[in-house]
Amino acid sequence: xxxxxxxxxxxxxxxxxxxxxxxxxxxxxxxxxxxxxxxxxxxxxxxxxxxxxxxxxxxxxxxxxxxxxxxxxxxxxxxxxxxxxxxxxxxxxxxxxxxxxxxxxxxxxxxxxxxxxxxxxxxxxxxxxxxxxxxxxxxxxxxxxxxxxxxxxxxxxxxxxxxxxxxxxxxxxxxxxxxxxxxxxxxxxxxxxxxxxxxxxxxxxxxxxxxxxxxxxxxxxxxxxxxxxxxxxxxxxxxxxxxxxxxxxxxxxxxxxxxxxxxxxxxxxxxxxxxxxxxxxxx
Amino acid sequence: xxxxxxxxxxxxxxxxxxxxxxxxxxxxxxxxxxxxxxxxxxxxxxxxxxxxxxxxxxxxxxxxxxxxxxxxxxxxxxxxxxxxxxxxxxxxxxxxxxxxxxxxxxxxxxxxxxxxxxxxxxxxxxxxxxxxxxxxxxxxxxxxxxxxxxxxxxxxxxxxxxxxxxxxxxxxxxxxxxxxxxxxxxxxxxxxxxxxxxxxxxxxxxxxxxxxxxxxxxxxxxxxx
Numbered sequence: 145x146x147x148x149x150x151x152x153x154x155x156x157x158x159x160x161x162x163x164x165x166x167x168x169x170x171x172x173x174x175x176x177x178x179x180x181x182x183x184x185x186x187x188x189x190x191x192x193x194x195x196x197x198x199x200x201x202x203x204x205x206x207x208x209x210x211x212x213x214x215x216x217x218x219x220x221x222x223x224x225x226x227x228x229x230x231x232x233x234x235x236x237x238x239x240x241x242x243x244x245x246x247x248x249x250x251x252x253x254x255x256x257x258x259x260x261x262x263x264x265x266x267x268x269x270x271x272x273x274x275x276x277x278x279x280x281x282x283x284x285x286x287x288x289x290x291x292x293x294x295x296x297x298x299x300x301x302x303x304x305x306x307x308x309x310x311x312x313x314x315x316x317x318x319x320x321x322x323x324x325x326x327x328x329x330x331x332x333x334x335x336x337x338x339x340x341x342x343x344x345x346x347x348x349x350x351x352x353x354x355x356x357x358x359x360x361x362x363x364x365x366x367x368x369x370x371x372x373x374x375x376x377x378x379x380x381x382x383x384x385x386x387x388x389x390x391x392x393x394x395x396x397x398x399x400x401x402x403x404x405x406x407x408x409x410x411x412x413x414x415x416x417x418x419x420x421x422x423x424x425x426x427x
Numbered sequence: 428x429x430x431x432x433x434x435x436x437x438x439x440x441x442x443x444x445x446x447x448x449x450x451x452x453x454x455x456x457x458x459x460x461x462x463x464x465x466x467x468x469x470x471x472x473x474x475x476x477x478x479x480x481x482x483x484x485x486x487x488x489x490x491x492x493x494x495x496x497x498x499x500x501x502x503x504x505x506x507x508x509x510x511x512x513x514x515x516x517x518x519x520x521x522x523x524x525x526x527x528x529x530x531x532x533x534x535x536x537x538x539x540x541x542x543x544x545x546x547x548x549x550x551x552x553x554x555x556x557x558x559x560x561x562x563x564x565x566x567x568x569x570x571x572x573x574x575x576x577x578x579x580x581x582x583x584x585x586x587x588x589x590x591x592x593x594x595x596x597x598x599x600x601x602x603x604x605x606x607x608x609x610x611x612x613x614x615x616x617x618x619x620x621x622x623x624x625x626x627x628x629x630x631x632x633x634x635x636x637x638x639x640x641x642x643x644x645x646x647x648x649x650x651x652x
Contacts, residue, residue, distance in 0.1 A: 225492040242432070
């Protein structure tokens with residue numbers, strides 16, 4: 145379980161103010177635009193930045209009190225950071241073996257072979273897709289309780305992305321007490337993988353709900369100005385002006401289908417929901 | 428700390444051909460210059476900077492952020508860097524000293540305390556180079572630290588130049604400083620044997636090394652990635 149209580153981090157032109165509670169046994173997606181605060185939140189969880197207010201608690205322990213053993217139970221993928229690119233796979237295996245007691249060298253090397261990662265080349269000679277796979281394979285190569293994945297599928301094609309998502313599912317199935325938090329610009333990854341979706345904007349969590357609910361109960365109501373004026377907005381979360389009138393985000397699409405049979409009710413992707421929540425007005 | 432040591436050894440091993448080339452150059456120079464202390468000074472200077480080279484490698488492609496997610500504290504990261512630097516430097520010092528001693532024996536040069544002391548003196552830069560470089564690289568990064576080092580070296584040389592030239596100038600205070608330095612140095616040499624100077628120099632350098640490590644720990648603890 146990961147608890148982030150009132151974490152505040154102030155930069156010159158950006159302020160992060162996040163509270164989240166990620167339950168054990170869940171995969172949690174964090175979506176948001178560039179600069180919304182996703183990577184800063186991950187850095188705070190990983191102890192890479194200092195903050196004056198708030199706390200990050202992983203499995204009941206404040207990360208500031210973490211020992212070697214506690215830190216060794218966390219796996220992570222960072223979108224822009226990894227081992228030196230002068231290393232080869234065998235170097236990474238040697239370092240991981242010397243670092244993590246639970247590192248499974250055979251499984252790691254098998255996975256590298258499965259994903260056709262060249263053993264005799266330095267990381268700097270890898271394609272972006274290969275590097276992304278390497279990072280995920282490394283993070284999954286030892287026993288952890290928590291997995292923090294910042295854009296793990298960036299640079300991957302559809303097939304490779306699907307394989308990586310399967311790896312994460314397998315990781316969760318192996319121990320259902322684990323917690324995963326993942327950020328991605330590709331909303332379909334979040335929709336396919338995550339139990340809960342969090343949306344972050346301007347350093348604040350602006351929305352959170354179960355992903356299955358987002359996909360089954362959330363919808364866009366497309367209404368004219370007259371319809372909007374007479375609309376029962378009890379279940380409208382946000383709306384924005386469009387050429388034809390208004391597009392509204394609801395979390396009770398069945399209510400509107402039953403009570404407004406002529407209304408256009410359309411399913412939405414996480415990206416589309418994000419657009420309304422960020423660019424529209426919230427109720 | 429084992430993982431960090433393995434990482435640094437792998438980085439150093441990646442440059443093995445460069446080190447072999449440098450060793451060959453040093454041996455060739457030893458036989459051409461015919462100065463047995465040259466190889467020790469050369470190898471110490473090269474190997475003393477290996478620890479700082481690994482810092483630069485860690486930093487490449489924003490790698491420090493990922494390294495800080497490994498289960499090592501920032502304090503341990505710094506301690507490992509210093510232990511690694513001194514270990515590699517010391518090994519290089521021992522090997523080059525042995526080669527140097529072998530050369531002295533082969534070439535029938537005097538194997539006396541003067542020779543041994545000259546070898547011991549090289550422990551001072553061996554300790555001082557990483558002591559200066561590591562905190563600067565950790566604080567400013569490898570790119571900016573190069574500029575800062577140029578400035579620092581420039582200032583040191585400028586001061587040295589001013590003092591060296593002071594004797595030929597008619598500027599009162601410069602003359603006075605220069606004279607005082609010469610008096611102190613001369614008195615020191617006449618009072619204390621070279622053996623004690625080498626010992627004290629190494630001891631002071633070791634203290635600087637430890638102080639530098641404390642400064643580096645402080646720098647790392649305050650860094651954000």
